[in-house]
Amino acid sequence: MTRRPERLRPWMPHAAQPVYDCRVFSITEHRRRSPRTGELHDFYVLDSPDWVNIIPLTADRQVVMILQYRHGIDEFTLEVPGGMVDEADASPLEAGRREMREETGYDSEDVVPLGVIHPNPAIQNNRCHSFLARDVRLAGPVAFDTTEETEVVLVPLDDVPELIRGGVISHALVVVAFHHLLLKGAG
Amino acid sequence: MTRRPERLRPWMPHAAQPVYDCRVFSITEHRRRSPRTGELHDFYVLDSPDWVNIIPLTADRQVVMILQYRHGIDEFTLEVPGGMVDEADASPLEAGRREMREETGYDSEDVVPLGVIHPNPAIQNNRCHSFLARDVRLAGPVAFDTTEETEVVLVPLDDVPELIRGGVISHALVVVAFHHLLLKGAG
Numbered sequence A, B: 001m002t003r004r005p006e007r008l009r010p011w012m013p014h015a016a017q018p019v020y021d022c023r024v025f026s027i028t029e030h031r032r033r034s035p036r037t038g039e040l041h042d043f044y045v046l047d048s049p050d051w052v053n054i055i056p057l058t059a060d061r062q063v064v065m066i067l068q069y070r071h072g073i074d075e076f077t078l079e080v081p082g083g084m085v086d087e088a089d090a091s092p093l094e095a096g097r098r099e100m101r102e103e104t105g106y107d108s109e110d111v112v113p114l115g116v117i118h119p120n121p122a123i124q125n126n127r128c129h130s131f132l133a134r135d136v137r138l139a140g141p142v143a144f145d146t147t148e149e150t151e152v153v154l155v156p157l158d159d160v161p162e163l164i165r166g167g168v169i170s171h172a173l174v175v176v177a178f179h180h181l182l183l184k185g186a187g
Helices: A092-104 A157-165 A172-184 B092-104 B157-165 B172-184
Strands: A012-021 A026-033 A040-047 A051-056 A062-070 A075-079 A082-084 A111-117 A128-133 A150-156 B012-021 B026-033 B040-047 B051-056 B062-070 B075-079 B082-084 B111-117 B128-133 B150-156
Touching (some): A012 A040, A012 B012, A062 A092, A062 A157, A082 A092, A092 A111, A092 A150, A128 A172, A150 A157, B062 B092, B092 B150, B128 B172, B157 B172
Antiparallel strands (some): A012 A026, A051 A082, A062 A075, A111 A128, B012 B026, B051 B082, B062 B075
16 A cells, blocks of 8 residues: 555655754755656755654653743743753663653653654654653652753643643644554553 | 743843755744843754645545655655645645645545644744545646655555554654544544
8 A cells, every 4th residue: 555656766866965054953955866857956954863752651640741942933832851862872762761861850660662753754864763651750850951941740641632632732743752652552 | 730930931032043045944043042041042943834734534534645755864755745835825724725636636625624733843933734624536636746756545544543653654744633633533
């Protein structure tokens, strides 16, 4: 059903050059040749490390979330912990656990993968790995970054569908993590 | 529960300048002052028009999807129709319907909103509007863009959870649209 028909071919690489560095991501201009017309076209791609996010769930089914100022929309959002996979992280799972510890102070050794998606395959080359952390407990202080304004908030898991429906939880990658949780039937 | 505590304040605008134009989006550098430390920091934001996507559903519960080459990951993905809200579009809903017609040839007058999310509030300022089109029928030819390699594929709605779980449907914004469909209990 999703097998690619013969006539559909990928574009052919011709040239690629970095054009702008935005610290947490950079822009590369790719010149590629059309498999259909043979013409060359330029496409911009955001290069960035893989991302992670993680749903920290307490034994009494509360999700440990973060109210956080976000520079893209210049507003506060309600999210689960997440961030970039750093070079020092042993794996995406360890990156997720680190972000959870840093951003909420909660921790658990029971972390399981929920799924992997492409944040935006049209213009980004990276993936986002989602995880579930079960039976999390407060294990230490929040490690505030000087450029982050955040507040930890406990949200009953049963309230999450209504918060998504109402647009209170509005970050696409957070919604994806909860969708994977639902598909897993976990919680 | 999601009320913002007094101590959490947004960053204060100081300066903003466009730094790079990538056609379908551009980059603005925002200099903002921390509400906590008073220091100035720079943040990069992708400016782009709002996006839309739409789940076209036939009377016999088939989703009209598109197998499509994506430059960000240099691979083919399985998606629902979607794109940018153009200035000529009367509304996001009309943009969704237009994209559905152009990319699949299917159409319906019965289009309803599913939800609105932020693709990435950390680095993007736009929103993505999701819609459901019910009882779609083939109404015309696909309008091929010269830079698109696509193939229309009918996928039973009941197969979608397994395709998301297995990573065959991997575009975050497409997963979000199906999550909203699930929350709506529609289909």
